[in-house]
Amino acid sequence: MSKRRRLALIFSAFVGIASAMLPLHVDAQKTERGKVIGTKLMCMCGCGQILRECNHINCPSSGPMIKEVDQHVASGEADDLIIQDFIQEYGEKVLSAPPSTGFNSLAWYIPGAAFTLGLGIVLVIIRMWRQRDVHRLASASAAPIPLATLDSEVKSVQLERARQQADKETEE
Amino acid sequence: MDLFGSYALLLAFALAIYAIAGGVAAIITRRPLLIKSARNAGFAVCALIWLAFGSLVYLFFTDNFAMAYVAEHSNRNLGNLYKFSALWSGQQGSLLFWSFLLSIYVFSALFSYRGKHPELMPYVGVVLASVQLFFLTLNNFVASPFAVLALPGAGGVLHLASQADGHGLNPLLQYPEMVIHPPVLYSGYTGFTIPFAFAMAALIGRYPGEKWIHLTRKWTMIAWCFQSAGILLGAHWAYAVLGWGGYWAWDPVENASLMPWLTGTAFLHSVMMQEKRGMMRVWNVWLVFTTFLLVIFGTFLTRSGVVSSVHAFAQSSIGKWFVGFLIIIISACLIAFLKNRDYLRSDNQLDSMISRESSFLFNNLILLVACVAVLSGTLFPVLSEAIRGTKISVGPPFFNRVNLPIAMFLLFLTGVGPLLAWRKTSMESLRRNFGWPLLAGAIAAVVAVAFGLREFYVTLCLMLSAFVTFTVFSEFYRGARVISARAGSNLFSSAAQLAMRNTRRYGGYVIHFGMVLVFIGISGTAFNQDKQMDMSPGSVMAIGPYTLHLQNFDSDQQANYSSERATIDVDKGGKSVMMLYPQRRFYPSNEESGTMVAISSTLKEDLYVVYAGHSPDTNLPVIHAYLNPLVKWIWLGGLVVVLGTILALLPNRQAVMVMSPSTERSPVLGGDGRQPARASISARSQLPKDNV
Numbered sequence: 034m035s036k037r038r039r040l041a042l043i044f045s046a047f048v049g050i051a052s053a054m055l056p057l058h059v060d061a062q063k064t065e066r067g068k069v070i071g072t073k074l075m076c077m078c079g080c081g082q083i084l085r086e087c088n089h090i091n092c093p094s095s096g097p098m099i100k101e102v103d104q105h106v107a108s109g110e111a112d113d114l115i116i117q118d119f120i121q122e123y124g125e126k127v128l129s130a131p132p133s134t135g136f137n138s139l140a141w142y143i144p145g146a147a148f149t150l151g152l153g154i155v156l157v158i159i160r161m162w163r164q165r166d167v168h169r170l171a172s173a174s175a176a177p178i179p180l181a182t183l184d185s186e187v188k189s190v191q192l193e194r195a196r197q198q199a200d201k202e203t204e205e
Numbered sequence: 206m207d208l209f210g211s212y213a214l215l216l217a218f219a220l221a222i223y224a225i226a227g228g229v230a231a232i233i234t235r236r237p238l239l240i241k242s243a244r245n246a247g248f249a250v251c252a253l254i255w256l257a258f259g260s261l262v263y264l265f266f267t268d269n270f271a272m273a274y275v276a277e278h279s280n281r282n283l284g285n286l287y288k289f290s291a292l293w294s295g296q297q298g299s300l301l302f303w304s305f306l307l308s309i310y311v312f313s314a315l316f317s318y319r320g321k322h323p324e325l326m327p328y329v330g331v332v333l334a335s336v337q338l339f340f341l342t343l344n345n346f347v348a349s350p351f352a353v354l355a356l357p358g359a360g361g362v363l364h365l366a367s368q369a370d371g372h373g374l375n376p377l378l379q380y381p382e383m384v385i386h387p388p389v390l391y392s393g394y395t396g397f398t399i400p401f402a403f404a405m406a407a408l409i410g411r412y413p414g415e416k417w418i419h420l421t422r423k424w425t426m427i428a429w430c431f432q433s434a435g436i437l438l439g440a441h442w443a444y445a446v447l448g449w450g451g452y453w454a455w456d457p458v459e460n461a462s463l464m465p466w467l468t469g470t471a472f473l474h475s476v477m478m479q480e481k482r483g484m485m486r487v488w489n490v491w492l493v494f495t496t497f498l499l500v501i502f503g504t505f506l507t508r509s510g511v512v513s514s515v516h517a518f519a520q521s522s523i524g525k526w527f528v529g530f531l532i533i534i535i536s537a538c539l540i541a542f543l544k545n546r547d548y549l550r551s552d553n554q555l556d557s558m559i560s561r562e563s564s565f566l567f568n569n570l571i572l573l574v575a576c577v578a579v580l581s582g583t584l585f586p587v588l589s590e591a592i593r594g595t596k597i598s599v600g601p602p603f604f605n606r607v608n609l610p611i612a613m614f615l616l617f618l619t620g621v622g623p624l625l626a627w628r629k630t631s632m633e634s635l636r637r638n639f640g641w642p643l644l645a646g647a648i649a650a651v652v653a654v655a656f657g658l659r660e661f662y663v664t665l666c667l668m669l670s671a672f673v674t675f676t677v678f679s680e681f682y683r684g685a686r687v688i689s690a691r692a693g694s695n696l697f698s699s700a701a702q703l704a705m706r707n708t709r710r711y712g713g714y715v716i717h718f719g720m721v722l723v724f725i726g727i728s729g730t731a732f733n734q735d736k737q738m739d740m741s742p743g744s745v746m747a748i749g750p751y752t753l754h755l756q757n758f759d760s761d762q763q764a765n766y767s768s769e770r771a772t773i774d775v776d777k778g779g780k781s782v783m784m785l786y787p788q789r790r791f792y793p794s795n796e797e798s799g800t801m802v803a804i805s806s807t808l809k810e811d812l813y814v815v816y817a818g819h820s821p822d823t824n825l826p827v828i829h830a831y832l833n834p835l836v837k838w839i840w841l842g843g844l845v846v847v848l849g850t851i852l853a854l855l856p857n858r859q860a861v862m863v864m865s866p867s868t869e870r871s872p873v874l875g876g877d878g879r880q881p882a883r884a885s886i887s888a889r890s891q892l893p894k895d896n897v
Contacts, residue, residue, distance in 0.1 A: 075598045081456055083600055086449045096821065129600035131585065136593055140585045144578035144607045151570045159563060162555035 067106045070115055071099060075129050083129050210260035211351040214301075217253035218345050220246050221338040228331035232410075240327050247315050247330050250337055251308035258305040261298065261350055265291060271367040274298055274350040280373040280794045282764040290384040291374045296508060296523065297350035299387070303504075304340045306388070307395040311337060314399050314424070325417060328406030336398050339530050347523055373765070373794030382442040390435025390462060394500050396428025397465060400472075401497035404490050408541045411548045418479050418489070423854060425476075425493075429469045430850035436462050437723075437843035448800040448815040450735055450831035452839070455604040457512040460583045461503030464576050468496040471572040474565050474622075479551075481627060482562065486549040487542075488569070494538045499576075501531055511587060557629035564622040571615045578607045609662050613669060616724055619717050620673035623680060641679060646672035666728040670721045677714045677721075705858040712853025719849055722842030729810075729835025737817070739825035740771075749832040751812055752776040753785075758826060766790045768801075771816050771826060775805070787816035787828070810834040 071085035078094035080087055084102070087095040098119075105115040119127045131137035227243035230236075261274075265288045270276040278291045278298065293299040311333045318326050344350075355363040377383075400421040407417035439462065444452035453459060472492040478484045506512055509524025542549075555562055582599045590596045624630075624638040649671030653664050685699035692699065704711035736748045746753045754774040761768045773785045785803035792799065798818075805812040813831040820827050 072602065075600055081598075081600070082449060082454060083602075086451060086454070124595065126586075126596045126598045129598060130603035130606070131589075131597050131599060136589065137597060140582065140599060140603065141607070143581040143585075144574060144611070147577040147581075148570075148574045148611075151574055155566050155570050159555055159558060159566065163558070165552075165554050 066112065067099070067103050070102050070106070070112055073116060073129055074098070074102070074119055074127050077123055077127060208351075210257045210264070211345075211349065213253045213257040213260065214341065214345050214349070214351070217250045217257065218338070218341040220250045220253065221334050221341055224250060224334035225331055225338065228327050228334065232327045232331070240323070243327065243330055243334075244315055244319065247311060247334055250334065250341075251312040251315075254301075254304050254308040254337075254341075257344075257351075258301060261292060261301060262289070265289070268371070270369070270371050271354055271365070272350075273352045273354045276354050276368050276371045278371065278374055280371040280765070282794070283371075283374055283379075284765070286381070286384055287374055287379050290378060290387070293387050293391070294374055294378050295350075297344075297348040297352075299391075300340065300343050300348050301350050302387075303391055303395060304337065304344055306391050307337060307340065307398060310396055310399050310424075314402070318420070322412075322416070322420070325403070325406050325410055325412045325420075328410045328412075329402045332402035332405045333398065336402070339526075343523065343526060347526055370794070373792060375795070376766070376790060376792045376797045376799030377446055379765075379792075379799070380442065380446045382438060382445065386435060386438040386442050389431050389438055393428050393430075393432025393435045394462075394465070394504070396424065396431055397469060397496050397500050399424035399428070400493045404493040405537070405541060408490055408545050408548065411545055415479055415483065418476055421493070422473075422476060422480075425469060425473060426850055426854055429466070429473060430847055430854075432462065432466045432469065433850070434843065434847050436466060437840065437846075441840060444813075444836070445802055445804065446800075448802050448817070448829075450733070450813055450815075450829075450833060451730075452836070455579075455582070455601045457583050458503075458507050460579045460604075461499075461506045464503060464579055465496045465499040467572045467576040467579070468492055468499060471569045472496060474572075475569050478562055478565055482554075483551050484554075484562065486551045487546070490542070490549060491538075492569075494534075498531065498534055498538075501527060501534065505531065506583070512583065559625065559630045559635065561622065561625045561627045561630075564618060564625050568615070568618045568622060571611055571618065575608060575611045575615070578611065579604070582607065612724070613662065613665055616666065616669040616673060616721070619720060620669065620676045623714065623717070624676055638676075638679075642672045642675040645675035660731045663728045663731045666724055670725050670728075673717060673721050677718045680714055681711070702858075704852060705855070708855045708857055709853050712849050712851075712855075715849030715852055716846050717849075719842045719845030719847075722838045722845055724842075726835045726838030726840075726842060729833065729838070732834045733831065735829065735831040737827060737829040739820040739823045740828045741825050746828065746830060748812075748830045749810070750777050751782075751830075751832070753814070753828070753830060755828065765794070766792045769816070769826075771828065773803070773814060773828070775812065785812070785814050787814045789816045789818060806837050808835075808837050811836045 068085060072083055074084040076082050076084045076087035076092065076095045077098065078087065078092050080092070084095060084098055101119075102115065105118065110118075116128070125132070125137075131140045133141050224243050224246035227239060227246055231239035231243050264272050264275050265279055266285070268275070268279070268281050274295060274297050278294050279288055283291065291298070293302040314333065315326075315330060318329075354366050354368065356366040358364045403417050403421045403424070406412065436459075439459065440452040443454070443459075444450075472489060475485050475489055475492060479486055479489050505524055505527035509527060511524060557563075582604055585599050586597055620642060624635075624642070626634060630638075646668045650664055650668035653667050658664050658667075681700045681703065682696070684703040685696050688694065688699040688702055689696050692702070694702070704715075734749055736746060738744065738746045740746065740755045742755055742757050744755045746755075752775070754776065756772040756774055759770050759772070761770065768788045768790045770786050770788045773787070774781055775783045775785055783805055785805060787803040788801035790799045790801060791797075800815055800817070803814045811831070811833045813833055815829040815831075817827040817829045819825065
């Protein structure tokens with residue numbers, strides 16, 4: 034067999050295998066797309082579950098809805114269009130998460146706003162507490178040291194030494 | 206017996222009013238006899254609630270279908286175990302069960318501290334009796350479980366009636382876990398009443414010092430432990446019974462149980478700052494108040510029908526009672542706080558940004574943000590409907606997306622917190638403490654990526670899990686090594702001794718490790734697979750490494766239900782490894798169906814098979830199989846969390862001072878030239894004899 038004929042055979046074999054696999058691949062893609070779209074929609078039977086996860090026995094909604102998704106996917110419609118179709122049919126409540134536009138975007142902003150506000154408060158608190166500590170140290174260094182304070186300072190030095198020893202013993 | 210229960214509840218209601226009035230009078234007059242009388246009234250309220258609960262148990266076990274509640278939730282063929290769990294399967298019974306569990310807590314608290322803390326306990330008694338009074342009002346006048354069955358006769362006049370048999374229990378509740386999940390979760394909910402009562406009492410009574418915090422910690426931990434276990438048992442029930450292949454659906458009722466858990470966790474951390482440094486008094490009081498408010502709010506969500514949920518009780522008018530109670534609590538908290546806020550003034554100081562204190566501040570921030578995220582997501586559909594008139598859904602995709610980064614940050618802080626010292630952490634200490642754990646995290650991430658993991662959050666979760674695990678084990682290792690060197694014991698027994706010497710600290714570490722296991726288990730969700738097929742005997746379905754061969758179907762008739770069962774032979778690598786028997790059950794008493802999922806669980810993965818019914822197209826049985834990796838880690842993690850909490854609740858094994866004769870020569874001699882009798886004090890821990 035000449036080199037050219039061998040190459041042609043390999044090429045045609047490759048094309049044959051690839052074309053045999055293509056429908057499978059497309060089917061798999063359809064199923065995957067259907068699954069992904071199914072997670073973006075809610076079952077409308079009132080169970081409050083995602084369409085793909087509703088498994089109520091004899092559920093009147095999930096079966097027909099999943100079929101509808103599969104039909105849309107099979108007809109080659111884009112994901113957004115399929116979802117729009119469902120919104121038109123069932124209303125916004127068919128979406129498993131609020132869209133990030135208009136009033137509904139508020140749902141997405143609340144946790145972030147809470148975090149930002151909380152972080153701001155925590156940072157202000159930390160700053161206040163640290164300033165208080167600085168003021169305490171400053172006033173302590175400016176004032177004459179009474180005997181009792183000196184005594185407590187000695188005690189705190191001893192305490193610090195004991196702490197260091199305890200740290201060394203438990204950590205080393 | 207029905208009258209007995211009703212009268213017991215009425216008497217409990219009257220005595221609760223007396224406990225409040227008597228308690229207030231005792232606080233004003235300070236008369237010891239009045240204090241004792243109010244406390245005894247509190248005991249009597251508890252005893253009467255127990256009697257009422259006992260009488261309801263009796264009515265269920267004697268199949269008294271003249272009682273409306275029994276007729277609605279039980280039937281003659283129901284097993285004894287489920288007759289017991291039927292007690293809390295409906296609105297009325299579950300509210301009495303709530304009162305029952307609350308009364309156990311109230312009795313324990315009043316009994317434990319009888320004759321102690323005279324400045325605090327009368328206030329505590331009044332607050333507890335007030336909460337009991339609310340639930341007794343519901344039990345007596347709004348949702349009584351002792352209502353008799355009446356049917357309309359001629360002219361619409363109601364006549365007493367009795368049924369030959371009851372409607373039976375909801376099939377979803379006929380599962381062994383349902384016998385323990387609600388009591389455990391309710392024990393968590395009701396348990397948070399005790400810290401609330403102490404916080405309120407300390408605030409109103411201006412109880413000096415941090416004593417109330419010490420008293421409260423134990424009760425908070427007990428409630429938190431029950432809440433944690435209850436949430437996980439609920440997740441396990443949803444996983445094993447509902448048959449949708451998952452354990453957490455961010456359902457409003459699930460969220461309602463998570464919110465007080467989050468604020469309770471925040472409190473258990475921030476309370477340490479008050480105990481150690483006298484800081485965050487205002488914050489801690491409000492965390493306790495918020496936790497209790499969320500408990501009542503969660504109960505309102507479950508019972509009012511304001512949000513739709515598969516777990517919720519039927520829609521009823523009871524919601525307005527809870528709204529009223531919530532308004533009263535919020536008002537009481539605000540008034541008590543505004544009147545006594547100077548009592549909560551504390552000298553908060555922060556020596557360094559890199560300290561245990563600041564890590565707790567961030568921990569509290571993250572837990573509170575998680576709570577706000579869950580609360581806002583749960584209530585957003587109601588808000589949307591109220592403002593725009595359009596109902597929307599807020600489902601798992603929203604909650605997962607919002608809470609994942611928060612959970613990762615929390616996991617990071619779980620590892621960081623224990624490595625930071627109180628007041629200030631030096632750079633050298635940071636290097637020493639963080640070096641190895643960070644390296645462990647980095648190695649875990651590299652290994653995960655090398656094995657083909659490309660999911661960002663899963664990789665991050667595994668990295669942080671390794672980091673936290675390493676910090677926990679290094680804490681145990683360092684302490685155990687010191688004990689081992691001194692006592693000559695092996696590292697494991699030294700670690701056990703170490704844990705027993707500071708149960709709170711090391712119990713906390715065990716809890717952190719349990720949470721790591723839970724996080725690892727949750728991360729497995731990213732790799733879930735599922736497949737559904739219409740199958741007839743001889744059909745084969747492949748999922749992951751398993752091949753499911755459907756062998757046959759059979760049916761069975763039990764006293765309370767009939768069932769259809771599929772027999773499935775499971776192959777792995779061409780070898781039969783197990784048989785699975787998923788079932789569908791039909792309960793004739795209430796004409797409902799249910800599934801019994803077959804689960805084969807290993808540490809690596811769960812093979813989860815559901816007999817989902819018959820296909821409307823082919824009329825063939827539908828088998829839905831799921832392959833869920835790492836789920837078992839969640840339940841193991843939950844068990845570790847509970848064990849850690851129990852450890853943290855145990856008293857420390859104290860180091861004891863042992864007097865022993867000294868062998869040292871004294872530098873000072875006695876008058877007779879001899880060494881004076883002298884004893885040296887040496888500290889020895891109370892270790893087992895073989896280790897001393």
